[in-house]
Amino acid sequence: MTRTYRTIEVPVAGGDLHVGVWDAAGEADAPTVLLVHGVTSSHLAWQFLADALPHVRLVAPDLRGRGRSNAVEGPAGMAVHADDLAAVCAHLGLPPVLVVGHSMGAFVAVAFADRHPDAVTSLLLVDGGLPLAAPAGLDPEELVAAILGPTAERLSMRFRDVDAYLAFWRRHAAFREAWSPQLERYLAYDLVPDGDGLRPATSYRTTVDDTVDLTTGSTVPDALAALRRPALLITVPRGLQDEPPGLYPLDHLADALSRVPSVEHRRYESYNHYTIVMSEQGAAALALVVAELAASAPIAVDALAAEAAAGGSLA
16 A cells, blocks of 8 residues: 655644644554754655655654745744644644654754653654854854855745746755755745745744754753753765765764763765755665664665665764
Protein backbone atom coordinates (compact mmCIF):
# COMPACT_ATOMS: atom_id res chain seq x y z
CA MET A 1 0.00 0.00 0.00
CA THR A 2 1.15 3.57 -0.67
CA ARG A 3 1.29 6.24 1.99
CA THR A 4 -1.04 9.25 2.02
CA TYR A 5 -0.14 12.89 2.45
CA ARG A 6 -2.50 15.45 3.95
CA THR A 7 -2.39 18.84 5.63
CA ILE A 8 -4.19 20.11 8.72
CA GLU A 9 -4.51 23.41 10.56
CA VAL A 10 -3.59 23.48 14.26
CA PRO A 11 -4.64 26.43 16.47
CA VAL A 12 -1.72 28.16 18.19
CA ALA A 13 -1.26 31.53 19.82
CA GLY A 14 -1.77 34.09 17.05
CA GLY A 15 -3.42 31.93 14.40
CA ASP A 16 -3.34 28.49 12.81
CA LEU A 17 -0.23 26.45 12.12
CA HIS A 18 -0.20 24.62 8.78
CA VAL A 19 0.99 21.04 9.28
CA GLY A 20 1.88 18.34 6.78
CA VAL A 21 1.23 14.70 7.70
CA TRP A 22 2.56 11.70 5.81
CA ASP A 23 0.57 8.75 7.13
CA ALA A 24 2.34 5.39 7.18
CA ALA A 25 1.56 2.99 4.36
CA GLY A 26 -1.14 0.65 5.66
CA GLU A 27 0.15 0.52 9.25
CA ALA A 28 -2.09 1.95 11.97
CA ASP A 29 0.50 1.23 14.68
CA ALA A 30 3.49 2.68 12.80
CA PRO A 31 5.91 4.89 14.75
CA THR A 32 5.49 8.64 14.47
CA VAL A 33 8.32 11.15 13.99
CA LEU A 34 8.01 14.93 14.40
CA LEU A 35 10.04 16.93 11.86
CA VAL A 36 11.14 20.55 12.28
CA HIS A 37 12.47 22.51 9.30
CA GLY A 38 15.05 25.30 9.02
CA VAL A 39 14.95 29.07 9.29
CA THR A 40 13.59 30.00 5.83
CA SER A 41 12.19 26.60 4.92
CA SER A 42 8.84 24.76 5.07
CA HIS A 43 7.48 21.33 5.88
CA LEU A 44 8.04 20.19 2.28
CA ALA A 45 11.77 20.07 2.96
CA TRP A 46 10.94 16.68 4.48
CA GLN A 47 9.27 15.12 1.43
CA PHE A 48 12.58 13.47 0.53
CA LEU A 49 12.65 11.72 3.91
CA ALA A 50 8.98 10.78 3.47
CA ASP A 51 9.86 9.01 0.23
CA ALA A 52 12.57 7.02 2.02
CA LEU A 53 10.44 6.09 5.07
CA PRO A 54 7.05 4.90 3.79
CA HIS A 55 6.33 2.90 6.95
CA VAL A 56 6.73 5.77 9.43
CA ARG A 57 4.14 8.48 10.07
CA LEU A 58 5.80 11.87 9.66
CA VAL A 59 4.36 15.07 11.09
CA ALA A 60 5.94 18.33 9.91
CA PRO A 61 4.59 21.84 10.55
CA ASP A 62 5.33 25.02 8.68
CA LEU A 63 6.77 27.00 11.59
CA ARG A 64 5.16 30.35 12.33
CA GLY A 65 6.41 32.98 9.90
CA ARG A 66 7.06 30.38 7.19
CA GLY A 67 5.18 28.57 4.44
CA ARG A 68 1.42 28.59 4.95
CA SER A 69 1.95 29.56 8.61
CA ASN A 70 3.47 32.90 7.64
CA ALA A 71 0.40 34.86 8.77
CA VAL A 72 0.52 33.60 12.38
CA GLU A 73 0.76 36.71 14.54
CA GLY A 74 2.88 37.42 17.59
CA PRO A 75 6.51 36.97 18.60
CA ALA A 76 8.65 34.03 17.53
CA GLY A 77 11.81 32.63 19.13
CA MET A 78 12.82 29.11 20.10
CA ALA A 79 10.50 28.84 23.12
CA VAL A 80 7.48 30.00 21.11
CA HIS A 81 8.19 27.51 18.32
CA ALA A 82 8.63 24.80 20.95
CA ASP A 83 5.22 25.56 22.41
CA ASP A 84 3.73 25.49 18.90
CA LEU A 85 5.14 21.97 18.48
CA ALA A 86 3.50 20.97 21.75
CA ALA A 87 0.19 22.24 20.38
CA VAL A 88 0.65 20.09 17.26
CA CYS A 89 1.38 16.98 19.34
CA ALA A 90 -1.63 17.62 21.57
CA HIS A 91 -3.93 18.28 18.60
CA LEU A 92 -2.97 14.97 16.99
CA GLY A 93 -2.85 13.06 20.28
CA LEU A 94 0.71 11.94 19.62
CA PRO A 95 2.59 9.70 22.03
CA PRO A 96 6.16 10.72 22.95
CA VAL A 97 8.07 10.91 19.67
CA LEU A 98 11.48 11.14 18.10
CA VAL A 99 12.00 14.77 17.03
CA VAL A 100 14.18 15.46 13.99
CA GLY A 101 15.26 19.07 13.52
CA HIS A 102 17.28 20.52 10.64
CA SER A 103 19.27 23.76 10.96
CA MET A 104 17.16 26.19 13.04
CA GLY A 105 14.70 23.34 13.53
CA ALA A 106 17.36 21.53 15.57
CA PHE A 107 17.52 24.47 17.98
CA VAL A 108 13.73 24.42 18.22
CA ALA A 109 13.88 20.68 18.91
CA VAL A 110 16.31 21.23 21.81
CA ALA A 111 14.00 23.87 23.30
CA PHE A 112 10.99 21.58 22.79
CA ALA A 113 12.65 18.69 24.63
CA ASP A 114 13.41 21.02 27.53
CA ARG A 115 9.99 22.66 27.77
CA HIS A 116 7.93 19.56 26.98
CA PRO A 117 10.07 16.55 27.91
CA ASP A 118 7.10 14.19 28.21
CA ALA A 119 6.40 14.69 24.49
CA VAL A 120 9.88 13.58 23.39
CA THR A 121 11.69 10.24 23.34
CA SER A 122 14.91 11.40 21.67
CA LEU A 123 16.38 14.04 19.37
CA LEU A 124 18.07 13.86 15.97
CA LEU A 125 19.78 17.19 15.33
CA VAL A 126 20.76 17.70 11.70
CA ASP A 127 23.48 20.36 11.23
CA GLY A 128 22.10 22.51 14.02
CA GLY A 129 21.15 22.58 17.68
CA LEU A 130 24.57 23.26 19.20
CA PRO A 131 25.95 26.82 19.42
CA LEU A 132 27.18 28.23 16.12
CA ALA A 133 30.48 29.97 15.55
CA ALA A 134 28.76 33.35 15.35
CA PRO A 135 30.79 36.60 15.31
CA ALA A 136 30.45 38.72 18.43
CA GLY A 137 29.44 42.38 18.63
CA LEU A 138 27.07 42.49 15.64
CA ASP A 139 23.66 44.13 15.56
CA PRO A 140 20.69 41.88 14.61
CA GLU A 141 20.80 42.69 10.88
CA GLU A 142 24.56 42.12 10.73
CA LEU A 143 24.25 38.86 12.64
CA VAL A 144 21.65 37.52 10.20
CA ALA A 145 23.83 38.55 7.25
CA ALA A 146 26.89 36.88 8.78
CA ILE A 147 25.11 33.58 9.44
CA LEU A 148 22.61 33.34 6.58
CA GLY A 149 24.12 35.57 3.89
CA PRO A 150 22.24 35.21 0.56
CA THR A 151 19.65 33.03 2.27
CA ALA A 152 18.37 36.10 4.10
CA GLU A 153 18.84 38.43 1.12
CA ARG A 154 16.47 36.25 -0.93
CA LEU A 155 13.59 37.15 1.38
CA SER A 156 13.52 40.74 0.09
CA MET A 157 13.59 39.70 -3.58
CA ARG A 158 10.59 39.59 -5.92
CA PHE A 159 10.13 37.17 -8.82
CA ARG A 160 8.06 37.41 -11.98
CA ASP A 161 6.79 33.83 -11.77
CA VAL A 162 7.65 30.36 -10.52
CA ASP A 163 10.01 29.72 -13.44
CA ALA A 164 12.03 32.81 -12.54
CA TYR A 165 12.32 31.57 -8.95
CA LEU A 166 13.43 28.12 -10.07
CA ALA A 167 15.99 29.71 -12.39
CA PHE A 168 17.34 31.68 -9.42
CA TRP A 169 17.78 28.48 -7.44
CA ARG A 170 19.28 26.53 -10.34
CA ARG A 171 22.33 28.80 -10.04
CA HIS A 172 22.68 27.98 -6.35
CA ALA A 173 25.93 26.17 -5.57
CA ALA A 174 24.33 23.82 -3.04
CA PHE A 175 22.05 22.15 -5.59
CA ARG A 176 24.26 21.87 -8.69
CA GLU A 177 24.45 18.11 -8.28
CA ALA A 178 21.11 17.57 -6.52
CA TRP A 179 18.33 19.11 -8.62
CA SER A 180 15.10 17.08 -8.59
CA PRO A 181 11.32 17.31 -9.12
CA GLN A 182 10.85 17.18 -5.34
CA LEU A 183 13.13 20.18 -4.97
CA GLU A 184 11.13 22.11 -7.57
CA ARG A 185 7.91 21.33 -5.70
CA TYR A 186 9.47 22.52 -2.43
CA LEU A 187 10.67 25.76 -4.02
CA ALA A 188 7.37 26.53 -5.76
CA TYR A 189 5.53 26.03 -2.47
CA ASP A 190 7.71 28.73 -0.93
CA LEU A 191 6.17 31.48 -3.06
CA VAL A 192 3.23 33.75 -2.21
CA PRO A 193 1.68 36.58 -4.28
CA ASP A 194 3.07 40.07 -3.88
CA GLY A 195 1.72 42.77 -6.20
CA ASP A 196 2.37 41.73 -9.78
CA GLY A 197 4.87 39.07 -8.81
CA LEU A 198 5.83 36.54 -6.17
CA ARG A 199 7.98 36.56 -3.07
CA PRO A 200 9.26 33.97 -0.59
CA ALA A 201 6.69 33.27 2.11
CA THR A 202 9.11 33.51 5.03
CA SER A 203 8.86 36.66 7.15
CA TYR A 204 12.18 38.50 7.20
CA ARG A 205 11.44 40.02 10.60
CA THR A 206 10.69 36.60 12.07
CA THR A 207 13.92 35.30 10.55
CA VAL A 208 15.87 38.08 12.26
CA ASP A 209 14.18 37.48 15.60
CA ASP A 210 14.75 33.72 15.45
CA THR A 211 18.38 33.97 14.32
CA VAL A 212 19.21 36.42 17.11
CA ASP A 213 17.45 34.22 19.66
CA LEU A 214 19.16 30.99 18.67
CA THR A 215 22.61 32.61 18.63
CA THR A 216 22.49 35.05 21.55
CA GLY A 217 19.45 34.07 23.63
CA SER A 218 19.48 31.87 26.73
CA THR A 219 16.76 29.38 25.74
CA VAL A 220 18.95 26.94 23.82
CA PRO A 221 22.06 27.06 26.08
CA ASP A 222 19.87 26.52 29.14
CA ALA A 223 18.06 23.64 27.41
CA LEU A 224 21.34 21.99 26.38
CA ALA A 225 22.69 22.30 29.92
CA ALA A 226 19.58 20.54 31.25
CA LEU A 227 19.16 18.04 28.40
CA ARG A 228 17.15 15.05 29.63
CA ARG A 229 16.62 13.12 26.40
CA PRO A 230 19.09 11.19 24.22
CA ALA A 231 20.37 13.33 21.36
CA LEU A 232 22.36 12.57 18.23
CA LEU A 233 23.94 15.37 16.19
CA ILE A 234 24.73 14.92 12.49
CA THR A 235 27.03 17.47 10.88
CA VAL A 236 28.26 17.94 7.31
CA PRO A 237 31.46 19.54 5.99
CA ARG A 238 29.90 22.16 3.68
CA GLY A 239 27.52 25.03 4.35
CA LEU A 240 24.62 26.93 2.81
CA GLN A 241 26.63 27.78 -0.31
CA ASP A 242 28.29 24.36 -0.50
CA GLU A 243 31.37 25.93 1.06
CA PRO A 244 33.73 24.40 3.62
CA PRO A 245 33.90 24.22 6.59
CA GLY A 246 30.11 24.51 6.94
CA LEU A 247 28.20 25.65 10.00
CA TYR A 248 30.43 23.70 12.37
CA PRO A 249 34.18 24.06 11.75
CA LEU A 250 35.87 21.08 13.34
CA ASP A 251 37.66 23.00 16.11
CA HIS A 252 34.45 24.79 17.07
CA LEU A 253 32.49 21.54 16.85
CA ALA A 254 34.90 19.73 19.16
CA ASP A 255 34.57 22.50 21.72
CA ALA A 256 30.78 22.59 21.45
CA LEU A 257 30.52 18.81 21.87
CA SER A 258 32.83 18.87 24.89
CA ARG A 259 30.33 21.17 26.62
CA VAL A 260 27.41 18.76 26.09
CA PRO A 261 28.97 15.29 26.45
CA SER A 262 25.55 13.63 26.44
CA VAL A 263 25.11 14.52 22.75
CA GLU A 264 26.46 11.87 20.38
CA HIS A 265 27.87 12.92 17.01
CA ARG A 266 28.17 11.54 13.50
CA ARG A 267 29.81 13.25 10.53
CA TYR A 268 28.41 12.72 7.03
CA GLU A 269 31.11 13.76 4.58
CA SER A 270 29.18 13.55 1.30
CA TYR A 271 26.65 16.37 1.83
CA ASN A 272 26.17 20.08 2.38
CA HIS A 273 23.78 21.87 4.74
CA TYR A 274 20.87 21.48 2.32
CA THR A 275 21.50 18.16 0.60
CA ILE A 276 21.71 16.17 3.84
CA VAL A 277 17.92 16.71 3.97
CA MET A 278 16.81 17.86 0.52
CA SER A 279 18.32 15.26 -1.77
CA GLU A 280 17.51 11.63 -2.42
CA GLN A 281 20.89 10.40 -1.20
CA GLY A 282 20.97 12.61 1.89
CA ALA A 283 17.44 11.72 2.94
CA ALA A 284 18.22 8.04 2.42
CA ALA A 285 21.16 8.33 4.79
CA LEU A 286 18.97 10.10 7.34
CA ALA A 287 16.27 7.46 6.94
CA LEU A 288 18.58 4.80 8.33
CA VAL A 289 19.29 6.92 11.40
CA VAL A 290 15.60 7.72 11.90
CA ALA A 291 14.77 4.03 11.61
CA GLU A 292 17.47 3.29 14.17
CA LEU A 293 16.11 5.82 16.66
CA ALA A 294 12.35 5.75 16.11
CA ALA A 295 11.54 2.21 17.21
CA SER A 296 13.10 -0.88 18.67
CA ALA A 297 11.71 -3.01 15.82
CA PRO A 298 13.26 -2.68 12.35
CA ILE A 299 11.62 -0.13 10.06
CA ALA A 300 11.60 -0.55 6.29
CA VAL A 301 13.62 2.08 4.47
CA ASP A 302 14.22 2.75 0.83
CA ALA A 303 16.81 0.46 -0.76
CA LEU A 304 18.98 3.47 -1.56
CA ALA A 305 19.61 4.09 2.12
CA ALA A 306 22.26 1.42 2.56
CA GLU A 307 24.35 2.91 -0.23
CA ALA A 308 23.89 6.48 1.03
CA ALA A 309 24.87 5.55 4.58
CA ALA A 310 28.38 4.80 3.37
CA GLY A 311 28.98 8.56 3.58
CA GLY A 312 28.41 8.58 7.34
CA SER A 313 30.91 7.95 10.08
CA LEU A 314 31.05 8.05 13.84
CA ALA A 315 32.99 10.98 15.23
